[in-house]
Amino acid sequence: MSDLLERLRERGWRMTSQRRVVAEVLDGDHVHLTADEVHALAARRLPEISRATVYNALGELVALGEVAEVSTDGRARRYDPNAHHPHHHLVCSGCGTIRDVHPAAEPLDDLPAEERFGFTVSTAEVTYRGLCPSCA
Amino acid sequence: MSDLLERLRERGWRMTSQRRVVAEVLDGDHVHLTADEVHALAARRLPEISRATVYNALGELVALGEVAEVSTDGRARRYDPNAHHPHHHLVCSGCGTIRDVHPAAEPLDDLPAEERFGFTVSTAEVTYRGLCPSCA
DNA sequence: TTCTTGACTTGGACTCCGTCCATCGTAGGA
DNA sequence: TCCTACGATGGACGGAGTCCAAGTCAAGAA
Ligand SMILES: [Mn+2]
Ligand SMILES: [Mn+2]
Ligand SMILES: [Zn+2]
Ligand SMILES: [Zn+2]
Numbered sequence: 001m002s003d004l005l006e007r008l009r010e011r012g013w014r015m016t017s018q019r020r021v022v023a024e025v026l027d028g029d030h031v032h033l034t035a036d037e038v039h040a041l042a043a044r045r046l047p048e049i050s051r052a053t054v055y056n057a058l059g060e061l062v063a064l065g066e067v068a069e070v071s072t073d074g075r076a077r078r079y080d081p082n083a084h085h086p087h088h089h090l091v092c093s094g095c096g097t098i099r100d101v102h103p104a105a106e107p108l109d110d111l112p113a114e115e116r117f118g119f120t121v122s123t124a125e126v127t128y129r130g131l132c133p134s135c136a
Numbered sequence: 137m138s139d140l141l142e143r144l145r146e147r148g149w150r151m152t153s154q155r156r157v158v159a160e161v162l163d164g165d166h167v168h169l170t171a172d173e174v175h176a177l178a179a180r181r182l183p184e185i186s187r188a189t190v191y192n193a194l195g196e197l198v199a200l201g202e203v204a205e206v207s208t209d210g211r212a213r214r215y216d217p218n219a220h221h222p223h224h225h226l227v228c229s230g231c232g233t234i235r236d237v238h239p240a241a242e243p244l245d246d247l248p249a250e251e252r253f254g255f256t257v258s259t260a261e262v263t264y265r266g267l268c269p270s271c272a
Numbered sequence: 273t274t275c276t277t278g279a280c281t282t283g284g285a286c287t288c289c290g291t292c293c294a295t296c297g298t299a300g301g302a
Numbered sequence: 303t304c305c306t307a308c309g310a311t312g313g314a315c316g317g318a319g320t321c322c323a324a325g326t327c328a329a330g331a332a
Contacts, residue, residue, distance in 0.1 A: 014279065014280070014328065014329080015328075015329095016279095016280065016281080016327080016328070018280080018281070019280090034318090035318080035319080036317090036318080048281095048282085049281085049282095050281065050282050050283065051282095051283090051319090052281075052282065052283075052284095052319095052320085052321085053280080053281055053282070055318095055319070055320080056280080056281080069210070071207065071209070071210040073207075074205070074207035074213050075317085075318085076317080076318060076319090077210045077318085077319090090247075090251075090252070090253065090255055090257065092255065093258075099253050099255075101247060101251045101252075101253075102251055103243070103246040103247050103248075103251070104246050104247070104248050105241065105246045107239070107243060107246070107262055108264070110239040110240050110241045110243070110246075111226075111237060111239050111240070111264055112239075112240050115226075115237045115238055115239070116226070116237075116266075117226065117235050117237075117268070117269075118268070118269040119226055119228065119235075119264075119266040119267060119268050119269070119272075120266045120267045120272050121226065121264050121265070121266035122229075122265060122266045122267075123264070123265045123266070124262055124263070124264045124265075125262070125263045125265075126243055126260055126261070126262050127260070127261045127263075128244070128247055128255075128257050128259070128260045129257070129258060129259045129260075129261075130252075130255040130256045130257035130258045130259070131255060131256045131258075132253070132254070132255050133253075133254040133255070136255075136256050150299065150300080150308065150309070151299075151300095152298080152299070152308095152309065152310075154309080154310065155309085170289090171289080171290080172288090172289080184310095184311085185310085185311095186310065186311050186312060187290090187311095187312085188290095188291085188292085188293095188310075188311065188312070188313095189309080189310050189311070191289095191290070191291075192309080192310080210318090210319090211288085211289080212288080212289060212290090213289085213290090
């Protein structure tokens with residue numbers, strides 16, 4: 001994750017203690033935190049960090065392409081630091097657990113020209129749903 | 137759509153003027169209205185219908201499997217009367233237009249066993265994004 | 273090191289979407 | 303026609319996210 005901090009600095013991202021803890025909280029695999037969860041974790045290191053600052057930092061990380069926004073449930077958006085490895089998501093309908101998954105085929109290729117209605121289609125996001133081992 | 141009203145009556149759905157206009161508003165293809173849009177359209181026929189009633193009716197139609205809930209952006213949920221024909225969605229990143237689409241392959245089949253992490257996977261929803269002809 | 277300044281942070285107000293609840297009204301069976 | 307359980311109402315409430323004016327500070331300049 002110091003890779004991330006390094007890249008951000010090189011790209012001219014002004015480094016503040018708030019932005020640093022937000023970036024640090026987003027480290028790891030299968031991390032899909034909501035903004036409020038990021039805020040709660042960040043506040044353990046920096047108690048007075050505000051919600052607005054967390055939203056600002058997350059929005060900028062998304063704009064920079066360093067973090068992906070995921071909305072699997074119509075509720076709060078989730079923030080995914082695994083933005084450099086394209087993937088899709090498998091969500092447990094019971095407990096909400098989210099796993100990164102990699103389908104065998106590229107989903108975009110499965111949409112025939114006659115089903116594109118003249119659109120320039122650029123991305124496909126797949127959400128798989130089911131029950132995880134503990135919930136089954 | 138009188139099919140829908142008929143089915144609902146047979147299934148014991150108590151018919152009220154409010155529920156009737158909600159069901160009628162949801163008629164057509166490529167219809168993906170938000171609850172507030174349904175409310176606005178319903179209010180043209182039945183001016184005093186309340187938001188709570190629209191939410192109740194939509195929730196019940198979803199529970200009955202007659203309407204599907206779709207959330208393509210992190211914003212308001214949309215309600216899709218085309219629930220008896222499984223399909224996916226193509227969304228214009230410019231204007232938000234939504235089209236129903238049918239991929240050539242079943243997306244569920246593209247998820248290998250070793251990418252299922254022991255889950256019992258039951259559904260896959262695909263959201264394709266791109267620009268519609270007018271926005272391109 | 274200190275100065276300077278534009279960028280960042282803050283907290284609160286605000287909006288939007290959705291839920292909840294006590295009360296009132298009515299669909300539909302007796 | 304009458305009864306009553308189920309549905310409708312609207313206002314309060316909660317969660318998620320945005321916006322803003324005022325205060326603070328990172329980092330380059332000197
Ligand atoms: Mn992910
Ligand atoms: Mn649809
Ligand atoms: Zn689970
Ligand atoms: Zn468009």
